[in-house]
Every structure is written in structure tokens, then in C-alpha cells.
Amino acid sequence: KKELNHTNIMALTPIKHKKIIKKRIKKFVRFESEDFAGISSSWRRPRGIDNPVRRRFRGHRKMAKIGFGSDKKTRHITPTGFRKFLITNPRELDILLMNNKTYAAEFASNISAKTKAALVRRA
Numbered sequence: 001k002k003e004l005n006h007t008n009i010m011a012l013t014p015i016k017h018k019k020i021i022k023k024r025i026k027k028f029v030r031f032e033s034e035d036f037a038g039i040s041s042s043w044r045r046p047r048g049i050d051n052p053v054r055r056r057f058r059g060h061r062k063m064a065k066i067g068f069g070s071d072k073k074t075r076h077i078t079p080t081g082f083r084k085f086l087i088t089n090p091r092e093l094d095i096l097l098m099n100n101k102t103y104a105a106e107f108a109s110n111i112s113a114k115t116k117a118a119l120v121r122r123a
Contacts, residue, residue, distance in 0.1 A: 012100055012101065013081075013101075014080065014081030014082050014102070015081075015101045015102055017073065017074060017081060018071070018073060018074060019074075020070075020071075020074045020077060020079070021070075021071065021074070022070060023067075023068050023069070023070065024062075024068045027041075027043075028043040028061075028062065028064040029041050029043070029061060030042060030043055031044075031046045031051065031053045031061070043064050045063070045064070078104065082102065082103055082104035083102060083103050083104070084103070084104060085099075085103035085104065085105055085106060086106050086107075086108055087105050087106065087108065087119060088108045088110075088111060089115075090118070090119060090122060093105070093119055093122055093123060096123075097123075105123060107119065
């Protein structure tokens with residue numbers, strides 16, 4: 001039985017980046033979605049002529065706009081400092097290993113358990 005020596009294993013550290021600041025953390029909720037069961041809460045732009053959200057009345061929710069977007073340099077970066085890279089086959093794992101300071105692996109949901117185990121062993 002072999003024992004793993006954990007002193008030799010080093011965790012990869014991401015490339016330095018500026019601090020991630022989110023302009024808005026709360027989700028934008030669709031107008032009147034909480035009042036009707038058939039309307040999902042996912043954002044849709046209000047288009048009615050009398051809609052108070054579209055008309056930006058005081059006391060109503062905010063509308064999603066381009067100004068709420070994240071900084072281009074920190075967009076899609078996870079809290080660990082990496083960007084996600086979707087892996088579906090072993091060739092994509094080779095690409096990831098060349099850019100392992102920037103990207104972190106995320107296995108696709110439709111991979112079989114056998115393939116996933118082989119990919120984990122390879123990584």
C-alpha cells in the first residue's frame with residue numbers, strides 16, 4: 001500500500017488580477033412575477049405603455065441595463081481567481097494543462113463516470 005506524500009503537492013495559484021467588484025449582487029426580478037404563479041422570476045424587459053418599472057418610478061424595482069455590467073477584466077472570474085473551462089474529452093484536458101494559471105476545469109454533465117474517472121487520473 002502506497003502512502004501519498006502531501007508535502008510535495010502544491011496547489012496552483014491563479015494569475016494576479018484586480019479585485020472583483022460586483023455593481024449589483026441581487027438578481028433582477030421580472031415585474032409582477034411574485035403576484036402570478038404562471039410568470040417566472042427570470043428577467044424580461046417590461047414593454048407596457050403604463051408600466052412603472054419601465055417608466056422608472058420611485059419605489060419600484062430597478063431595470064437591468066448595460067451600466068450594471070461587470071468590469072471586462074474581471075468578468076467570468078470565479079472567487080478562486082480562475083475562469084471556468086468546460087471539458088468533454090481528453091484533448092480538451094491537454095489544452096487546459098497548457099493554460100492552468102488562467103483556467104480551471106469544469107467537467108461537462110453528460111460525461112460518463114468511466115470517462116470522468118480517467119480524466120481525473122490524467123489531471
